Amino acid sequence: MAKFIPVNPFDIVIFGATGDLSRRKLLPALYHRFLDGQIDASCRTVGTARSEIDRNAFIGLAKTACQEHTQN
Numbered sequence: 487m488a489k490f491i492p493v494n495p496f497d498i499v500i501f502g503a504t505g506d507l508s509r510r511k512l513l514p515a516l517y518h519r520f521l522d523g524q525i526d527a528s529c530r531t532v533g534t535a536r537s538e539i540d541r542n543a544f545i546g547l548a549k550t551a552c553q554e555h556t557q558n
Contacts, residue, residue, distance in 0.1 A: 490524040503533025503544065509551040517552040 498516070500508050519525045533544055 490519070490522045492524055492526070495526065495528040497530045497532060499532045499534065501534050502536075503531075504535040504537055504539060504547060508533070509547070510555050513548045513551045514555040517548075517556065 500512055502508060513531075516525070516531065520527075520529075531548075533539075539547070
């Protein structure tokens with residue numbers, strides 16, 4: 487198994503956060519990095535989209551995306 491080197495805390499902005507690419511690839515990839523210990527809970531994800539969505543709805547979208555597009 488590969489060894490992941492933890493990175494310093496960061497903020498990431500995802501443009502089109504409610505879109506297909508974000509749901510299928512970006513959010514699950516960030517989730518895997520978190521599970522592998524490469525990023526910690528202090529990192530923040532900021533999502534922008536053309537459609538209006540509140541924080542709780544985005545968290546739900548991200549959770550569903552990670553469940554549907556990961557093997558965990």
